[in-house]
Amino acid sequence: MAYYQCTACRDVEEIDDVIPESCPACGATSVIDLAVQAQQIAKANDAFREAMISGGHPVYQGRVVCTQGVAAKGPEFVTLAQLAVAGFSDFTEDTDPHGDHSMASVTICGETVWFKIDLYDESLCYGADDPLDDANTRRVLTLLFPSEY
Incomplete structure:
Protein backbone atom coordinates (compact mmCIF):
# COMPACT_ATOMS: atom_id res chain seq x y z
CA MET A 1 0.00 0.00 0.00
CA ASP A 33 4.90 8.36 -4.93
CA LEU A 34 5.03 10.23 -1.60
CA ALA A 35 7.30 7.65 0.07
CA VAL A 36 9.87 7.93 -2.72
CA GLN A 37 9.64 11.71 -2.57
CA ALA A 38 10.20 11.66 1.21
CA GLN A 39 13.31 9.50 0.75
CA GLN A 40 14.72 11.93 -1.81
CA ILE A 41 13.97 14.91 0.44
CA ALA A 42 15.62 13.09 3.37
CA LYS A 43 18.77 12.55 1.30
CA ALA A 44 18.88 16.26 0.39
CA ASN A 45 18.11 17.37 3.97
CA ASP A 46 20.91 15.15 5.29
CA ALA A 47 23.41 16.55 2.79
CA PHE A 48 22.34 20.12 3.64
CA ARG A 49 22.70 19.51 7.40
CA GLU A 50 26.08 17.81 7.07
CA ALA A 51 27.45 20.66 4.93
CA MET A 52 26.30 23.50 7.18
CA ILE A 53 29.51 23.43 9.22
CA SER A 54 31.72 23.62 6.14
CA GLY A 55 30.19 26.65 4.45
CA GLY A 56 27.10 25.11 2.89
CA HIS A 57 26.20 22.65 0.19
CA PRO A 58 26.79 23.50 -3.49
CA VAL A 59 23.46 22.03 -4.63
CA TYR A 60 21.10 22.17 -1.64
CA GLN A 61 21.03 25.87 -0.88
CA GLY A 62 19.64 27.60 2.16
CA ARG A 63 20.51 29.05 5.51
CA VAL A 64 20.78 28.12 9.16
CA VAL A 65 19.06 30.31 11.74
CA CYS A 66 18.35 30.09 15.43
CA THR A 67 15.74 31.52 17.73
CA GLN A 68 16.48 34.26 20.23
CA GLY A 69 16.49 31.71 23.03
CA VAL A 70 19.18 29.59 21.40
CA ALA A 71 21.21 32.67 20.41
CA ALA A 72 21.06 33.94 24.00
CA LYS A 73 23.04 30.88 25.11
CA GLY A 74 26.05 32.29 23.27
CA PRO A 75 28.17 31.46 20.24
CA GLU A 76 29.81 28.40 21.80
CA PHE A 77 26.41 26.84 22.52
CA VAL A 78 25.19 27.62 18.99
CA THR A 79 28.35 26.10 17.48
CA LEU A 80 27.96 22.95 19.58
CA ALA A 81 24.32 22.71 18.47
CA GLN A 82 25.30 23.09 14.81
CA LEU A 83 27.96 20.40 15.13
CA ALA A 84 25.50 18.03 16.81
CA VAL A 85 22.83 18.66 14.18
CA ALA A 86 25.31 18.23 11.32
CA GLY A 87 26.32 14.83 12.70
CA PHE A 88 22.84 13.65 13.67
CA SER A 89 21.69 10.36 12.14
CA ASP A 90 19.39 8.76 14.73
CA PHE A 91 16.10 9.13 12.84
CA THR A 92 13.40 6.60 13.71
CA GLU A 93 9.79 6.09 12.67
CA ASP A 94 8.74 7.70 15.96
CA THR A 95 10.91 10.79 15.55
CA ASP A 96 10.62 11.07 11.77
CA PRO A 97 7.08 9.95 10.84
CA HIS A 98 7.18 11.50 7.35
CA GLY A 99 10.57 9.96 6.54
CA ASP A 100 12.03 13.23 5.25
CA HIS A 101 14.54 13.95 8.05
CA SER A 102 13.08 17.43 8.53
CA MET A 103 12.97 17.54 12.34
CA ALA A 104 14.65 15.96 15.35
CA SER A 105 16.34 16.89 18.60
CA VAL A 106 19.83 16.89 20.06
CA THR A 107 21.06 17.48 23.61
CA ILE A 108 23.58 20.27 24.15
CA CYS A 109 25.01 20.93 27.61
CA GLY A 110 22.03 19.10 29.14
CA GLU A 111 19.45 21.08 27.13
CA THR A 112 17.22 19.74 24.39
CA VAL A 113 17.53 21.63 21.12
CA TRP A 114 15.22 20.92 18.22
CA PHE A 115 16.16 21.41 14.62
CA LYS A 116 13.62 21.85 11.88
CA ILE A 117 14.15 22.12 8.13
CA ASP A 118 11.54 23.95 6.07
CA LEU A 119 11.53 24.08 2.27
CA TYR A 120 10.86 27.39 0.53
CA ASP A 121 10.90 28.92 -2.91
CA GLU A 122 13.93 30.92 -4.12
CA SER A 123 12.68 34.15 -2.52
CA LEU A 124 12.06 32.45 0.85
CA CYS A 125 8.50 33.81 0.77
CA TYR A 126 6.47 30.70 -0.01
CA GLY A 127 6.73 26.96 0.33
CA ALA A 128 8.66 25.14 -2.38
CA ASP A 129 6.50 24.34 -5.40
CA ASP A 130 8.51 21.20 -6.05
CA PRO A 131 10.73 20.18 -3.12
CA LEU A 132 12.86 18.07 -5.48
CA ASP A 133 13.68 21.03 -7.75
CA ASP A 134 17.09 21.82 -6.27
CA ALA A 135 17.60 24.96 -8.36
CA ASN A 136 14.46 26.62 -7.00
CA THR A 137 14.16 25.16 -3.50
CA ARG A 138 15.81 26.77 -0.46
CA ARG A 139 16.18 25.06 2.89
CA VAL A 140 15.95 26.91 6.18
CA LEU A 141 17.25 24.97 9.16
CA THR A 142 16.08 26.46 12.47
CA LEU A 143 17.62 25.66 15.85
CA LEU A 144 15.12 26.17 18.64
CA PHE A 145 14.15 25.11 22.12
CA PRO A 146 10.94 23.04 22.46
CA SER A 147 9.43 25.88 24.51
CA GLU A 148 9.84 28.20 21.52
CA TYR A 149 7.83 26.05 19.10
Missing part, protein backbone atom coordinates in the same frame (compact mmCIF):
# COMPACT_ATOMS: atom_id res chain seq x y z
CA ALA A 2 1.37 3.40 -0.98
CA TYR A 3 0.29 7.01 -1.14
CA TYR A 4 0.40 8.93 -4.41
CA GLN A 5 -0.20 12.64 -4.94
CA CYS A 6 -1.29 14.38 -8.10
CA THR A 7 0.98 17.30 -8.94
CA ALA A 8 -1.92 19.10 -10.66
CA CYS A 9 -4.79 18.98 -8.14
CA ARG A 10 -2.75 17.79 -5.09
CA ASP A 11 -5.26 14.99 -4.42
CA VAL A 12 -3.73 12.11 -2.41
CA GLU A 13 -4.80 8.53 -3.05
CA GLU A 14 -3.92 5.37 -1.17
CA ILE A 15 -3.41 2.59 -3.70
CA ASP A 16 -2.67 -1.04 -2.92
CA ASP A 17 -0.75 -2.59 -5.75
CA VAL A 18 -0.06 -0.57 -8.91
CA ILE A 19 1.35 2.86 -9.65
CA PRO A 20 -1.50 4.94 -11.09
CA GLU A 21 -1.07 6.18 -14.65
CA SER A 22 -3.31 9.16 -13.96
CA CYS A 23 -4.99 10.97 -11.09
CA PRO A 24 -8.39 9.46 -10.25
CA ALA A 25 -9.65 12.90 -9.21
CA CYS A 26 -8.66 15.06 -12.20
CA GLY A 27 -7.11 12.76 -14.80
CA ALA A 28 -3.69 14.45 -14.82
CA THR A 29 -0.83 12.12 -15.70
CA SER A 30 1.72 13.55 -13.27
CA VAL A 31 1.45 11.47 -10.10
CA ILE A 32 4.23 11.04 -7.52
